Amino acid sequence: MPRPTLTFEEIIERLDVYFDAEFTFIKSEDAAELIIKQPRSIQDFILNLCKRISATNEELAFQFTMNSIRALEAMDQHMVEAWAMTATDNYDRKGLTPAMIVIRDLDNYVHTAHVNACGAVLDEEISILLPFVQGLSGRKLKIAEAEDNHAYTDTETIFLPAITALLEESKDNFLIYKATVAFHWAQIQFGTFRLPFDEVLDCDDPVTQLKKITALETIRLEACIKRELPGLYRDMQILKQKTTDNNEQTHSDNWQNVVDKLSAIDACVNDTLHCLELISDKQLPDSCCYQGVLKLDQVTDIMQKRIEKEKAYFRIALSELAKESLKKNKETTEDTDDNETTTFNIKTRNDKQQISNSLVELELEGELVAIPDHVKELMTSIIVDFGEIPPEHLHAAGPGEYDLKKYEDEMLNPDDVWQGTYHEEGAELYNEWNFKRQHYHKNWCVLRELEIEPKYDDFVEDTLDKHKGLLKSLRHTFEILRGEDKLLKRQVYGDDIDIDALVEAYADVKSGMEMTDRLFTKMHKEERNVAVMFMVDMSGSTKGWINDAERESLILLCEVIQILGDRFAIYGFSGVTRTRCELYKIKAFDEEYNDEIKGRISNIQPKDYTRMGVFIRHMTRIFNGVDASTKLLITISDGKPDDYDTYRGEYGVEDTRQALYEAHRDGIHPYCITIDEEARDYLPHMYGAANYSVIDDVTQLPLKVSDIYRKLTT
């Protein structure tokens, strides 16, 4: 029997709660009137979504409800949900107004929904396009999303529109991306930006002039692509046919001459300049789907900086090479003049081909110099900019000529970030799960890895002394666990003969039976392949004896894990709000357990709050780079996830649960050790029934932690 439709009053009652009508003064009646006319299933659908959005913002939920019927007419339920989530994502990132725009501008969304269905989305294709462009020779280029919808390059990054939906099939749209990437790569590789744009555009009509240049360069670059990537060139021709209307442009003979000239194998930017005067404004062909635009203002600055920087680096590299060869020569010849500036020569091995890195060699005083990889990369980049290595680059830098600090990317010190205004540079961003919304907040938490200064005090010695007896027995138990060589008997292959088996076999043969082939002994080493990560709660609530107990446990653990030889890492976590999640590295996987690590453990101090999901996600990411058959993530905590903002209660628990689920999916076993006596209420929900321990007595923590670890890993 179908459920009865909701009455007006019932709907009002629910909406009032969702909209928090008492405080927001949103009129639920208007919305209710729309919903009342719908069948029950639609009513439920709208109310459910309304509830989820209201977890983000009531006004947004109201606007959604008002537009929901129209949306359902235009799209299926799945798309309507996606539409609502786009709005909440926008709210997260940009605020209420942009979110409202998504809701109000329904038609636009419906249109883009169609585009999304058949278009290629940069976000999805970038994992293919990036290796693609890096596989093409030359400078290692990056790919990023263009703010407007035009593709362009700044000579280091290729900017592409977020969505390409020019053609019906997504396969073809991907091809447009690919062609665009290759075309802009060609612009950089074959020297479009070597054109003296300042001079050329210094005329009455720079806009038309730029159009002419673009058209001519397109001809030249397409010819280059035809030679370099013939397969792609064929595809590009097909794309051209598909995207332009089939009106054959009639070209004059003059135009054909230009095409021939620019398509020649030795055509260069100078030919483009030359042809510029040969063509008129009216002859220009339509622009094609992959050619993008030239954004010269973006190029100049970046190029300038790079050229300067690479020259400095290159000349310094040369001076190092010179020093090395000097050292070698000194062994044979005694007198050398240090003050003389050293100049290298360039030797190209094959002049016929396009100048390329592998054919360029460096020569110093008539002798070839081996070029290290990083210098090779520099040379490639310089050649891309100039078409050659300019002579002034070839003088080795004198001492103190350059201050490299000027060129270094400004490395942000994570500790400084909070002294200035808030920004997200140099941090890692993680999603967070909103259970009410049943959706992730994208790039929600800002996480930074910070260092802990080691504190060299008596803590470690005192701890080892205090738990002397315990440590002794722990050591003993752990030593038994250690994988040891085992002599396997009666093996098919092995290092030595198993005499017992042989005698038996011999007897078997004598009595006419078949002889077994298991006659060898073999040493077999049982190796533990365990990697374990400890996540230590450094929230303010651990202040005092909990903190002491935590540190003591860590010291004991480290001592005994050493015996087992398991790989382990220790991180502390704390933070205030989603914008300030701080992870303190105490010991990374590749660090050895030494006095510095001991000092860091000693200096673990209570900080702020406990936001857990983001740290678990970060740990999962670190863990994914570790190769081990057993991966264990052990959290040592004193209570529920809890942060200064909304991250408390159910929200925090659900996000943590989701993060743990993600970790589990990646083959990591999470485990929680806590001293919160109420933990039995929520831990089974987060970690699963068997994956946690509650320790009632804090002083027992050091013993228990090691004990739990032993049980977990055997």
Add this chain to the structure above:
Amino acid sequence: MQSKALKPEEYFIKDEPYYQTVGDEIAIFEAAYRQSLPILLKGPTGCGKTRFMEHMAWRLKRPLITVSCHDDLTASDLVGRFLISGGETVWVDGPLARSVRHGAICYLDEIVEARKDTTVVIHPLADDRRVLPMEKVGEILEATPEFCLAISYNPGYQSVMKDLKQSTRQRFVALEFDYPDAALEAEIIIKETGIDTATANLLVKFAHMTRDLKGSGLDEGASTRLLVHAAKLIHEGISPVVACKTAISQAITDDADMMVAMHELSSSLF
């Protein structure tokens, strides 16, 4: 038709194995051989180390005994062991002992894959003593001047765990191998497979593309050996794009995105 079974020490390579000289490696090998020095070949997979050994065995007219090392390879696998025959135990030489006895070239391929204790047994053979102690039979086997020990390893992908010990590596004359430059590599492909120059050049270009991706998603670029495989398929009539996919992309990586990216690269070329 039945294939011939030969003992390894009796197997001499009759026809010259094709090997394209890159530098002076042949001269160095011959010099080291005359001076009874052991040789270490370094280089990425598929760049021609094994082929070089075959070529040198042919040149020096010595049998070549190759042992592919693996992590279960024990010292007795190399030196030899007692087996039972007719109610008695009989000593059977391992490949290393055979090589020493018959003055062959013993080539231990991917030496770091072998267990640490195994690599130590070659030490007395690899320095000026040139003897192989056989503890189990209580004998010491002295190497003749014809005997030659060569080992290979790939410094590129080995983990820290599997590095070659200094005490081992410092006994050898090292020859470094790398992929040949473009023109030479194309020539090798043509000689090996008989495909046309244009396709060979494109294949080499594709290989360079994949080698550029080393470090940004690939552990290792396409080796010359893989190029030869692809070229052979192309020679058989398989389309170049499919040949690159099956013989190169799929062989190098399991990563789906990377495979697609490499497919896009090859389809751009052919």
